[in-house]
Amino acid sequence: xxxxxxxxxxxxxxxxxxxxxxxxxxxxxxxxxxxxxxxxxxxxxxxxxxxxxxxxxxxxxxxxxxxxxxxxxxxxxxxxxxxxxxxxxxxxxxxxxxxxxxxxxxxxxxxxxxxxxxxxxxxxxxxxxxxxxxxxxxxxxxxxxxxxxxxxxxxxxxxxxxxxxxxxxxxxxxxxxxxxxxxxxxxxxxxxxxxxxxxxxxxxxxxxxxxxxxxxxxxxxxxxxxxxxxxxxxxxxxxxxxxxxxxxxxxxxxxxxxxxxxxxxxxxxxxxxxxxxxxxxxxxxxxxxxxxxxxxxxxxxxxxxxxxxxxxxxxxxxxxxxxxxxxxxxxxxxxxxxxxxxxxxxxxxxxxxxxxxxxxxxxxxxxxxxxxxxxxxxxxxxxxxxxxxxxxxxxxxxxxxxxxxxxxxxxxxxxxxxxxxxxxxxxxxxxxxxxxxxxxxxxxxxxxxxxxxxxxxxxxxxxxxxxxxxxxxxxxxx
Numbered sequence: 001x002x003x004x005x006x007x008x009x010x011x012x013x014x015x016x017x018x019x020x021x022x023x024x025x026x027x028x029x030x031x032x033x034x035x036x037x038x039x040x041x042x043x044x045x046x047x048x049x050x051x052x053x054x055x056x057x058x059x060x061x062x063x064x065x066x067x068x069x070x071x072x073x074x075x076x077x078x079x080x081x082x083x084x085x086x087x088x089x090x091x092x093x094x095x096x097x098x099x100x101x102x103x104x105x106x107x108x109x110x111x112x113x114x115x116x117x118x119x120x121x122x123x124x125x126x127x128x129x130x131x132x133x134x135x136x137x138x139x140x141x142x143x144x145x146x147x148x149x150x151x152x153x154x155x156x157x158x159x160x161x162x163x164x165x166x167x168x169x170x171x172x173x174x175x176x177x178x179x180x181x182x183x184x185x186x187x188x189x190x191x192x193x194x195x196x197x198x199x200x201x202x203x204x205x206x207x208x209x210x211x212x213x214x215x216x217x218x219x220x221x222x223x224x225x226x227x228x229x230x231x232x233x234x235x236x237x238x239x240x241x242x243x244x245x246x247x248x249x250x251x252x253x254x255x256x257x258x259x260x261x262x263x264x265x266x267x268x269x270x271x272x273x274x275x276x277x278x279x280x281x282x283x284x285x286x287x288x289x290x291x292x293x294x295x296x297x298x299x300x301x302x303x304x305x306x307x308x309x310x311x312x313x314x315x316x317x318x319x320x321x322x323x324x325x326x327x328x329x330x331x332x333x334x335x336x337x338x339x340x341x342x343x344x345x346x347x348x349x350x351x352x353x354x355x356x357x358x359x360x361x362x363x364x365x366x367x368x369x370x371x372x373x374x375x376x377x378x379x380x381x382x383x384x385x386x387x388x389x390x391x392x393x394x395x396x397x398x399x400x401x402x403x404x405x406x407x408x409x410x411x412x413x414x415x416x417x418x419x420x421x422x423x424x425x426x427x428x429x430x431x432x433x434x435x436x437x438x439x440x441x442x443x444x445x446x447x448x449x450x451x452x453x454x455x456x457x458x459x460x461x462x463x464x465x466x467x468x469x470x471x472x473x474x475x476x477x478x
Contacts, residue, residue: 047108047139047141047151047477048108048437048477048478049106049107049108049139049140049141049142050075050080050106050108050141050142052085052104052106052142053082053083053084053085053102053106053142053143054075054082054083054084054085055084055085056071056084057436058436058437059388060072061075063325063345063347063385063391064209064347064383064385064391064393064431065209065439066200066205066209067200067205067209067347067383068198068199068200070286070291073198073199076151076198077173077184077186077198077238077240078173078175078184078186079143079147079148079149079171079172079173079186080141080142080143080149080150080151080171081143081145081146081147081148081149081173082143083102083143085102085103086103087100087101087102087103087143088100088101088102088103098146099145100145100146101143101144101145102142102143105140106139106140106141106142106143107138107139107140107141108138108139108141108477108478109136109137109138109139109477109478110136110137110475110476110477110478111133111136111475111476112133112134112135112136112137112473112474112475112476113130113131113132113133113134113473113474114130114131114134114212114471114472114473114474115128115129115130115131115470115471115472116128116129116131116212116214116215116469116470116471116472117129117469117470118214118215118216118466118467118468118469119465119466119467119468119469120462120463120466120467122216122413123412123413123460129214131158131213131214133156133158134157134158134213134473135155135156135157135158136155136156137153137154137155137156137166138153138154138155139151139152139153139154140152141153147172147173147174148170148171148172148173149170149171149173150168150169150170150171151167151168151169151170152168152169152170153165153166153167153168154166157213159213164230164257164258165191165230165257166230167190167191167192167195167204167229167230168189168190168191168192168195169188169189169190169195169196170188170189170190171186171187171188171189171196172186172187173185173186174186178241181241181242182240182241182242182243183239183240183241183242184239184240185237185238185239185240186237186238186239187235187236187237187238188234188235188236188237188238188248188250189233189234189235190234190236190250191229191230191231191232191233191234191255192204192228192229192230192232193224193228193229193232193234193250193252193278193299194224194278194280194297195229196236196238196248196250196280197248197280197297198246198282199282199293199295199321199323199349200323200347200349201293201295201321201322201323201349201350201351202297202319202321202351203224203225203226203351204229206349206351206379207349207379207381207383207393207395207427208381208393208395208427208429208443208445209429210429210441210443210471210473210475211443211471212443212469212471214469215445215467215469215471216413216414216450216467218399218421218423218450218451219408219414219415219416219421219423219451220375220399220401220408220421220423220451221375221377221399222315222317222353222355222375222377223270223299223301223315223317223355224278224297224298224299224317224319224353224355225317225353225377227269227270228252228270228276230257231254231255231256231257231268231270232252232253232254232255232272232276233252233253233255234250234251234252234253234278235250235251236248236249236250236251236278237249237250238280243284243286244283244284244285245282245283246280246281246282246283246284246295247280247281248279248280248281249277249278249279249280250277250278251275251276251277251278252272252275252276252277252278252299252301253272253275253276254268254270254271254272256268263308264307264308265304265306265307265308266306266307267306268305268306269303269305269306270301270303270305271303271304271305271306271307271308272301272302272303273302273303273304273312274302276299276300276301276302277299277300278297278298278299279297279298279299280295280296280297281295281296281297282294282295282296282321283295288327289326289327289328290324290325290326290327291323291324291325291326292322292323292324292325293321293322293323293324294320294321294322295320295321295322296318296319296320296321297319297321298316298317298318298319299315299316299317300314300315300316300317301314301315301316302314303315303361304361305361305362305365305367306365310361311360311361311364311365312360312361313357313358313359313360313361313362314357314358314360315355315356315357316355316356316357317353317354317355318353318354318355319351319352319353319354320351320352321349321350321351321352322349322350322351323347323348323349324347324348324349325345325346325347326345326346326347327343327344327345328343328344328345328346329343329344330342330343330344330386330387331344331386331387342387342388343387344384344385344386344387345384345385346382346383346384346385347382347383347384347385348380348381348382348383349380349381349382350378350379350380350381351377351378351379351380352376352377352378353375353376353377354374354375354376355374355375355376355377355401356372356373356374357372357373357374357375358371358372358373359371359372359373359407362406362407366406367406367407368404368406368407369404369405369406369407369419370402370404372402373401373402373404373407374401374402375399375400375401375402375421376398376399376400376401377397377398377399378396378397378398378399379395379396379397380395380396380397381393381394381395381396381427382394382395388433389432389433390430390431390432390433391429391430391431392428392429392430392431393427393428393429393430393431394426394427394428394429395426395427395429396424396425396426396427397423397424397425397426397427398423398424399421399422399423399424400421400422401421401422402421403418403419403420403421403452404419404421405418405419406419407419408420408421408451408452410458410459411458412458412460412462413458413460413462414451414458415451415458415459416451416452416453416457416458417452417453417456417457417458417459418452418453418457419452420451420452420453421451421452422449422451422452423447423449423450423451423452423464424447424448424449425445425446425447425448425449425450425464426445426446426448427443427444427445427446428443428444429441429442429443429444430442430443437476437477437478438474438475438476438477439473439474439475439477440473440474440475441471441472441473441475442470442471442472442473443470443471443472443473444468444469444470444471445467445468445469445471446465446468447464447465447467447468448464449464450464450467
């Protein structure tokens with residue numbers, strides 16, 4: 001269930017090239033080293049342009065990035081516009097518009113390099129892949145004016161060997177009162193359903209927060225759980241009333257960055273007909289040492305695969321989610337805190353996504369054996385933040401659904417011999433911050449079942465455990 005967080009939360013299939021293998025025992029050495037080094041870690045991280053804009057340390061808005069604190073949620077809710085540094089301003093008059101933007105361009109960058117080793121190499125490929133870089137991202141992230149701000153990301157990917165638009169959220173935000181209670185509201189332009197969300201329980205910002213692009217991942221994924229990321233353009237509105245009730249709605253159209261314009265839809269699995277409405281509702285309750293959120297979200301989409309006309313597939317995703325954060329006395333203040341006193345944080349999150357699909361177009365094209373399908377996804381994780389330097393997280397994932405021998409066809413490594421979409425397993429992550437803008441992480445993913453089976457799942461003799469992976473990541477932010 002891995003999904004690469006720097007580019008997209010989509011469930012994707014990647015393959016390796018080459019024919020070099022390495023000893024599994026050797027791959028454990030850097031993992032053990034990372035575990036030992038975490039004793040002396042530091043725990044803060046964010047897009048640096050926001051820190052420069054506000055003057056806040058990264059830990060003000062983040063526990064483990066991209067995890068947001070209450071201050072971080074407020075900053076995003078208000079359109080990334082809080083400015084505590086010098087700005088260029090001009091007063092509004094009857095004949096001139098006002099001006100209020102940052103004195104310096106809000107630019108940031110990151111550089112990621114990684115190492116991935118699977119339990120068994122994929123046929124005809126090397127194991128123990130070292131990517132230098134895995135990707136490089138540039139951000140225009142900060143206040144554009146008093147009420148407009150952005151999270152705009154452009155990423156170079158080694159596998160594709162080019163820069164492309166990544167997660168992007170541009171917002172207008174304002175504040176008013178209804179029935180004597182605060183109302184924070186705004187408009188969002190974005191390219192990934194759930195990207196606009198304030199919580200870390202929905203797909204765009206959910207666990208796992210990092211992921212390899214090398215190891216195989218399961219075949220089946222709900223459309224809201226990544227496949228539309230960076231392939232759509234949407235406009236929506238949101239509001240938070242009385243600091244408790246949150247509502248949002250966005251409509252999306254297919255965009256196909258890098259494809260012909262006007263779009264022809266060829267070679268794209270999803271071509272939205274009309275608009276795809278996305279909805280979000282949540283209730284939150286913050287208190288001194290506890291924070292709780294419970295919500296629902298979903299999307300409906302009519303789509304024509306591989307063309308902009310023709311028979312349609314229909315998808316309706318309905319989901320629920322929760323997030324609970326508990327602030328606790330620090331376990332080891334002198335070792336694990338940058339500036340004692342500080343606290344530990346326990347975070348627990350989860351989401352359940354139910355997808356109903358009607359695949360008339362796929363049936364007509366010989367890509368499915370039936371029309372009505374369902375897909376159920378469960379993702380949950382718990383994480384403990386030791387002060388502001390170390391975090392340990394564990395997560396569980398499960399996908400079940402309607403078997404279909406054509407929709408989930410047999411193929412070496414990536415396919416399903418029995419046409420069953422079932423996959424489940426767990427993820428362990430250990431993260432360390434030696435300095436405030438460097439993240440070093442070790443992550444282990446284990447599959448109990450992959451594309452429908454534990455053994456010989458692809459019909460070519462590969463077992464689910466062969467795709468278990470060790471992933472080491474170094475991320476540098478500046």
